[in-house]
Amino acid sequence: MSRRFIDMRSDTATRPTPAMREAMTRAEVGDDSSGEDPTVNALLERAASMFGKETALFVPTGTQANQIAIKVYTNPGDEIIADPTCHPYRSELGAAALISGVQFSFVDAERGVYSREEAESVHRALAERTPRSAIIWVENTHNAGGGQIFPLEKLKSLRALSLQKGIPLHIDGARIFNAIVASGVSPREWGEQCDSLNFCLSKGLGCPVGSLLLGPKEFIRKAWKCKKFLGGGWRQAGILAAAGLYALENHVERLAEDHENARRFAELTADVPGVRHMYENTPTNIVFLDVSGTNLSAPEISGRLKERGVGFSVFGNSTIRAVTHIDVAREDVDQAAKALAEAVA
Ligand SMILES: Cc1ncc(COP(=O)(O)O)c(C=O)c1O
Structure with a gap:
């Protein structure tokens, strides 16, 4: 018998379990592009309520979720306050510049973690010649930071800055369930500290495809349009959403x-x-x-x-x-x- 390959390249290497596949085959489906897929809608509701957000959007990848968030919050020429090893800067083919025409403004960070003072030091007051600071970006857990968890207290002080300056705070929570399980901080507590967040189903949660983007209704309404023009308007995606619902029930702990x-x-x-x-x-x-x-x-x-x-x-x-x-x-x-x-x- 041939030896099984031990694939530790990424947690994206996971394959759906037999029970997950079974849940997928039973999924009721409809046209998600028209909001008519009952299984997708159930997943959106479940994900949004877990994190205490108004609503959600189901997209193919974490990259698309990140890029949609950037597009919704920015105008060309704006800046994203972020750490220099964040995923959208390092690993998304310059899409923030390509799709949204924005640049990054980097903070000094340790394994992706930075303080309010750091963010304040790069924040730009509105002036004639300066770019606008449009998003405070947090990655939790942090991929290049070796799975580092963003400490809740630090996040709270960044959140205070975001509210004070009126700059939305977005969490790239591709692996936020790892943070939830390891820290004991609940989805709702993380959700309270940001305007919007996304998480991946296709990493540690073990689904074949999918990410959720969560936030206020108006944000998601705009995000839905971006998803569409990026070619992400899929149809009977309930088959994939069923895997997501199964994972949220069975693969978190x-x-x-x-x-x-x-x-x-x-x-x-x-x-x-x-x-x-x-x-x-x-x-x-x-x-x-x-x-x-x-x-x-x-x-x-x-x-x-x-x-x-x-x-x-x-x-x-x-x-x-x-x-x-x-x-x-x-x-x-x-x-x-x-x-x-x-x-x-
Ligand atoms: C922190 C983080 N954000 C976003 C992504 C992008 O996810 P996807 O590969 O689904 O586009 C990844 C992928 O590894 C990631 O680690």
Whole structure:
């Protein structure tokens, strides 16, 4: 029998479980582009009420959710206050410039976390020649920050600034359920600290496709139009929404296992020669390794790991990322750590 590939490249590698597929086959569907898909509508209601938001929009990807939020809040020439490793800046092909004609104004951040004072220091008072600060952007958990959770108290002070200056605060919560499970801070508490947020179904929650964008009715009304002109006006999407409803019911609490497995992986790899952990702790499901102390590049190590049936993702020449998720068991983590030690030996 061929060996199963241990895919720790990303939590997007998850595949729907048999029970999720079963829920998908039973979904009632309609034309979502006309708001007539009952399963999508049930998902929108469920997601919005969980986070205490008025309403929601179901979109194909986290990237589309982010870009729609940016488009709704900005005019060309505006600025987004954000940390320099946020997903829309690093990994969305410059779409904020392409679609909305905006630029980023960067704060000093530690693993994606920044303070009110930092945001204030880059905020621009309206003047004739300055761009307008149009969004305060928070990523929670933070991907490039090794799954860091944005501390609620810091977020509250950013929220106070957003209200004081009248600048909307958006949370890219692609992995907010990891933050919820690891911190014990409820969806509603996170929801209270922002105008809008999005979360992905297709990462740790284990669905094949989909993200939710949540916010006030007027915001979502505009967002719906953007989704349409970006070509996201899908039809019988209830099949995908059924997976989302199933995941919100069955796949949230189990994220704690992924966090446990990620910490175990970090412990098991702590003493691998030449490999250094980029971050001192593992708050959720992401581990970054600096491999510059080995005599191999990250792509070379990744190649050797693939031969041993393990996938990690490569971030540049000397950095590797390992992510735990529903398809990675405790034994897989043990095997992956062993494979890494062998690969760099
Ligand atoms: C923090 C964050 N935001 C947004 C996205 C984009 O999600 P998608 O791949 O569904 O476009 C990702 C994907 O990894 C992410 O990590």
